[in-house]
Amino acid sequence: MRISIPISAFVAAIVGFGGTLALVIAAAKAVGATQIETASGVTAICLAMTIECLWLSWRTKMPVITAWSTPGLALIAASSGFTMPQAVGAFMVTGVLLVATGLFKPLTRLIAQIPASVASGMLAGILVSFAVNAVKTIPADPWLILPLIAAFFVIRLFNPALSVLVVLIGGGLAAFLTGRVGSLPVPELSTLTFIAPQFTASAIIGLALPLYLVTMASQNLSGLAVLRAAGYHPEPGPLIGVTGLFSLLSAPFGAATTNLAAISAAICTGPDVHPDPAERWKTGPFYALAYLIFAIFGASLVAIFAVLPQSLIVLVAGLALTAPLANALSIALHDAGDRMPATVTFAVTASGLTLFGVGAAFWGLVAGMAVLFLEKLKKR
Numbered sequence: 384m385r386i387s388i389p390i391s392a393f394v395a396a397i398v399g400f401g402g403t404l405a406l407v408i409a410a411a412k413a414v415g416a417t418q419i420e421t422a423s424g425v426t427a428i429c430l431a432m433t434i435e436c437l438w439l440s441w442r443t444k445m446p447v448i449t450a451w452s453t454p455g456l457a458l459i460a461a462s463s464g465f466t467m468p469q470a471v472g473a474f475m476v477t478g479v480l481l482v483a484t485g486l487f488k489p490l491t492r493l494i495a496q497i498p499a500s501v502a503s504g505m506l507a508g509i510l511v512s513f514a515v516n517a518v519k520t521i522p523a524d525p526w527l528i529l530p531l532i533a534a535f536f537v538i539r540l541f542n543p544a545l546s547v548l549v550v551l552i553g554g555g556l557a558a559f560l561t562g563r564v565g566s567l568p569v570p571e572l573s574t575l576t577f578i579a580p581q582f583t584a585s586a587i588i589g590l591a592l593p594l595y596l597v598t599m600a601s602q603n604l605s606g607l608a609v610l611r612a613a614g615y616h617p618e619p620g621p622l623i624g625v626t627g628l629f630s631l632l633s634a635p636f637g638a639a640t641t642n643l644a645a646i647s648a649a650i651c652t653g654p655d656v657h658p659d660p661a662e663r664w665k666t667g668p669f670y671a672l673a674y675l676i677f678a679i680f681g682a683s684l685v686a687i688f689a690v691l692p693q694s695l696i697v698l699v700a701g702l703a704l705t706a707p708l709a710n711a712l713s714i715a716l717h718d719a720g721d722r723m724p725a726t727v728t729f730a731v732t733a734s735g736l737t738l739f740g741v742g743a744a745f746w747g748l749v750a751g752m753a754v755l756f757l758e759k760l761k762k763r
Contacts, residue, residue: 385657392666395448395650396673400429401548403453405699407639408688410459414470416637418689422682423576424637429678431629431641433671439625440667445615446651448670449626450644454601455594457509457704458744459639464737465590467637468581473591475580477640478631480595485624491599499714500721501728501751502600507711508732508747509597510704517701520694527557528698535702547703554695555687568686573679575636589737593744598642599623601711606643613652614660724755 404425411421432449439447459470484490521528531554539546558564603623610617622643630640651666677684688696715725728751736743 385662387656388662388665389669391651391656392669393673395644395647395666396670396677398545398548398650399450399644399647400674400677401551403451403456403547403700403703404684404688405551405696406453406456406460406703407451408685408696409700410456410639411637413460413462414465414467416467416470418685419576420467420578420637422573422685423578424639425681425685426573426575426678427633427636427638428641429674429681431633431638433674433678435626435629435641435671436667436674437671439622440664440671443617443622444661444664445610445617446613446648446656446663446666447610447617447622448606448644448648448651448667449641450602450647452594452598452602452640452642453704453707454506454509454597455640455642457513458593458597459590460700461509461512461735461743462590463735465586466581468579469583469586470590471578471634471637472580472582473586473594474634474639475631476582476587476591477595477598478627478629478634480591481598481627481630481640481642482624483627484599485620485622485627488620491619491623497596497600497748497752498718498721498724498755499600500716500718500725501748501755502596503711503714504725504728504751505593505732505744505747506597506601507708507715508729508734509744510708510711511729511733512735513701513704514708515701517698517705520698520701523694524563524692527554527561527563527692528694531557531695531698532702543706547699550702551699554699555691558692558695563692565690567690568683570680570683571686573681573683577635578637580635589745593748594640596748597744598640601707602642602645605645606648609645609648609652610643613663615652720758721755724751724758727751727754 428451435449531550535546535550538549607619626641656663656666716722728747731750732743732747734743736746738746
């Protein structure tokens with residue numbers, strides 16, 4: 384076996400985990416999770432990914448890589464008015480919807496019918512607040528933040544995948560050496576904490592449904608595209624169904640949704656991993672091993688994040704989402720005929736509007752589709 388197989392898998396896992404863990408923390412805080420509940424959620428989602436990657440890669444003999452839903456976490460972090468039990472209920476509903484999508488092909492085709500411009504406008508509206516908040520951290524601690532921003536944009540010229548991770552590690556070390564960090568926590572093994580779900584109409588409509596849509600449109604469909612671009616032809620249903628099942632099972636322990644990965648998968652599916660495509664599936668078990676390690680020490684990792692400066696966490700989350708934001712804006716505005724619906728979707732979603740207890744992402748999608756319908760009606 385080539386050494387490039389485990390190396391690619393571990394790099395993908397470290398980049399995916401370290402680059403967006405700050406977003407997991409932000410999402411947990413938005414729904415009022417305690418540090419114990421946050422650690423449980425990180426542990427549960429890592430265990431779900433461990434089993435998913437191990438099973439799907441072995442079963443399909445393809446490098447099937449899963450991840451937590453980065454746009455979904457951004458959606459959760461940008462939400463307000465939901466409690467942790469309500470969020471758990473929403474996560475479970477999202478898992479059920481993903482399982483249903485895997486079982487019934489018409490659902491996959493229905494989601495694919497949402498124009499990429501409108502879906503990307505919704506995603507951009509969710510992500511833009513994180514980029515703005517990252518800029519707002521500058522006055523709070525310019526001597527820490529400005530060098531990190533400069534380092535991010537320089538490093539991404541040479542290695543975009545590692546740029547966020549370098550900023551996280553470098554910023555953490557700088558904060559520690561300059562006395563910005565309190566006493567470091569004692570290392571501890573992770574445990575799972577059961578959180579009884581609460582199902583409410585507002586959380587289902589305002590959180591579960593947008594989470595499902597953004598996960599399908601921005602993660603699962605792009606994850607399938609990465610596999611196809613690498614020469615694989617998986618059956619979408621079983622892959623989506625399995626990630627939905629483990630999202631459902633892990634949700635009562637605080638875990639958000641899992642899905643097919645795109646960026647991490649790109650690291651594990653190319654010819655640099657192995658010249659023979661039939662051998663690349665072996666990255667899956669090594670990727671699973673990395674996330675098993677993350678699961679075991681999830682409590683310690685969350686505790687470390689808890690003592691880091693809040694401005695650093697906000698900065699890392701914002702920087703991690705700048706590339707997805709740029710990509711979403713590019714897709715949203717690419718088709719001249721769909722620019723108005725996409726712009727309306729973006730504006731309503733970014734506004735943070737809450738109406739009848741339902742959040743802005745849902746109303747952004749409704750508004751964009753309504754404008755699109757009117758424009759199609761006029762052309763007839």
